[in-house]
Amino acid sequence: MKYYIxxxxxxxxxxxxNLMxxxxxxxxxxxxHFWGGDLMQSVGGTLVSHYKERAFMGFFEVITNLLKIVGFIKLCKKDILKFNPDVIIFIDNSGFNLRIAKWAKENRFKTNYYISPQVWASRASRVKDIKRDIDQLFVILPFEKDFYNKYNYEVSFVGHPLIxxxxxRKQVSLTKFREEHQLGDKPIIALLPGSRKQEITKMLxxxxxxxxxxxxxxxxxxxxPSQDFSxxxxxxxxxxxAFINNKTYDLLSVSYAALVASGTATLETALFKVPQVVCYKGGYISYQIAKRIITLxxxxxxxxxxxKEVVKELIQNxxxxxxxxxELSKIxxxxxxEQLFLNYFELEKKLGGKGASKKVATQIVNALKEIS
Structure with missing residues (x-):
């Protein structure tokens, strides 16, 4: 079978x-064939475009890069037509993926979506587009299934792939980690300022x-991994x-506390049982737009x-x-x-256990076999 991710x-x-x-x-x-990064490329397949080329953050930044984004959309459609896959699998990245999904459905491609767009955070009206354009949606957060049920859309909760x-991952020795990266004996506070230049500049x-x-x-x-030390x-x-590139999980596994930019990293930090303060600061225009449409x-x-508030969030001003x-002094x-650790263990239970990627792959392949 031919898969386009x-x-x-x-x-x-x-x-x-992991899905590949x-x-x-x-x-x-x-x-x-896939649009992704180094990790996907290491598994195999054919890389069409690296995510580094299209890492735009915030409403204002997207608007100022519209011509580039339109170019990527045209490239994607052209490559899909040439490859003619049995199924297209979208992973998160809703701004780009939902545009391609609409076109793909109109052109009678089979469409699957792994990791739901965050329509529960803002613009719930997009659910009708997802129902129209996506044949099967696999969700990873426990509250998402109930959310979609309100719109009479049956989705599959597969658990969270971060589990x-x-x-x-391979376990890391604290002693060896300190030696390898020339760290002293003091407890480590990890700084996770994000992956894109705009957020790193504002956070770090x-x-x-x-x-x-x-x-x-x-x-x-x-x-x-997308940014150089310079x-x-x-x-x-x-x-x-100290600066350690592309070893975030190893660093979190030996950290005493962390300051973390809002995003997936907050959940990763919690799963490593590291007390954290969550940080967010966007561009002025992007933030003003976001706070008017996000209802969470x-x-x-x-x-x-x-x-409930398990970790402290410091937002914008x-x-x-x-x-x-x-807040760092507190944690x-x-x-x-002690209370943070108890909440973290409860959080892990809610995430549904292991095997998310395996469940998704099995369902996708079995569905294709049924219609082939």
Whole structure:
């Protein structure tokens, strides 16, 4: 069978790579073309476009790059027609994927979506488009199935793929990790400022401003695979801060606390049982638009899944040195950490256990066999 997978950003690349592994297990003759990144490319198949080429963040940034985005959409449609896949699998990345999905359905391609667009956060009207354009939707958050049921749309809850990604990784020795990266004996505070240049620029300068106030700890930046150290160095300046590129999971596994940009990383940090402060600061115009259309009580997946404030969120103007110092001090105290750990264990239970990628691949392949 021929599979066409479209993923964006580092998280989509991770989940796409695990899905590809399972597709190859289920279908020995699988032929896969994909939009993704290095992790998907390491599995096999044919890379059409790397997500680094289209990493635009926020409403304003998307608007200013419309010509580029239109060009990518044209390229994608042309390549799909040429490849003529048995199924197109969309992974997250709704801004791009929902446009392709509408066209794909009109052209009678079979469409599957893995990791739902966040229509439950804003613009729920898009559900009607998803129902029209997507043959099968696989959701990974426990509350999503109930959400879609309200619109009479049956979806499959498969559990969260991060459970597998984290459980399947090789364990890291703290001693060896410190030696390899020339780290001292102080407890580690991980800095996860995001993966795109716009968010790193806004987040990291505030995060590193705390270094001198927490001299009993060492701060370590988790570098994104999409960015070079030279970009971070420009923001860090003369401060002595360790930098470890493309080893976020290893870093989290040995960290005592973390400052984390809102996104998938907040859930990853929770699954590693690391106390965290969630940070978000977008461009002024993008933020003003977002706060008018997003109806959620929280921005972090941790709090959304638990339906209560488990981790502190510092958003836009609240994200400043004074507040960040106060909240970091809190999660370093034993009495606060104990409750966080209890909440993290409850969170993991809600996520539905292992095997998300395997469940999705099995259902996709079996559905194709039935109609072939």
């Amino acid at each position: 479209i993923a964006g950003e580092a998280s989509g690349d991770l989940h796409g790579s 592994k399972e597709l190859y297990k289920n279908d020995k003759d699988a032929n896969i 597998d990604a984290i459980a399947g 300068s505030v995060m590193v401003s705390l270094v001198d106030d927490f001299s009993d700890y060492q701060f370590v930046i988790a570098g994104a 970009f971070y160095k420009h923001i860090i300046g003369s401060k002595e801060i 009580k929280f921005i972090s997946l941790v709090n959304l899944i638990m339906d 609240d994200f400043n040195k004074l507040n960040l110092k106060k 370093l105290k034993p009495e606060n950490r």
